[in-house]
Amino acid sequence: MEPVVSVVTRLLQIGGAASALSIAIGIALLLVLGQEAAGKAVITAGLIILILTPISRVAAALWVLLRQRDYIYAFLSFAVLVILLSGILFGKTK
């Protein structure tokens, strides 16, 4: 489980930092420079990164677990991924 934890931690750090940076820049553009459209767009980009982070950490965990041949936990991660993706699809069609 150690390799899974380090990959997941790394992914969360990158996702969190990228998202926070983007949102901060977007807010600065919006409030300091008065660039409304650009600011909102950059904030939104940061929010998209944030929203995708948990989903990608499930996929990353699945990948590492398969490499580790930990098939029980790989199956659990796969199940979560399937449920997540079907939830997103369902939400879009609703």
Next chain:
Amino acid sequence: MTLAATTLMIFAVSLFAGTAGAILGLGGGIIMVPALTLLFKVPIHQAVAASAVSVIATSTGAAIAYLKDRITNARIAMLLEVGTTAGALTGAFISGLLEARWLFLLFGLLMGYSAYAMYQARKTELPEGVKPDEMAVRLGLSGSYYDQALDRTVPYTVARTLPGVGLMYGSGTIGGLLGIGAGAFKVLAMDQVMRLPIKVSTATSNFMIGVTAATSAVVFYVRGDVEPVVAGPVALGVMCGALVGTRLMVRLKGSTIRKLFVPVLLFLAVQMLWKGVLG
């Protein structure tokens, strides 16, 4: 109020929500939704969407710290996530079919009872005499963590694993239907049913809530409910708050965390009952 002032104030409230959420294993939704709608007059759809974003932010920020501190139990999380995401899907499916009002009343009462149970357990530092069940043994769910407040390594094991997964399903459904309470329910299930140490419960809950909130957040985004001017400062504030909250949590004693939980559960209960009564 100018945009700059509003943004700063939303950021400040989010800081608090992120800090509290990281300590208690919650997403901060119970603070964010009322704060955004009542204090900042944000339309409810945007407030709920921003709240989902704040849950992801708390989860991400807190998970980084707790994973590094080796308090989160990744195995338990991966197992329980199956239940919680399936529940979220169910909640979304049936949300149009049920009269939400009765659910709010029911879960409001449940939360009230949980507050009482947590109050009864407030002096408990660590669980005693927990016997692992077969599923826990086969999946290797036992673990240990270093408790900074107690200055020792605490080994622990897991009981009633399958009922735990079932309760996670319930918590996911509640979160999907009501929009609040999922994190609290997870902590309660892990604490009272699966008999995990409270810090492991809150850290593991923090890890899990991001994934369920992400599903909702994608839907909100597609519907156009994610307003950057609201969700942006919320996300940033909550992430910063979570960084602070994690540093606090490891220094607190388990019994202190339990005592902090009681008013939060009561607040949740009141919010749910309020919604149930008003319809």
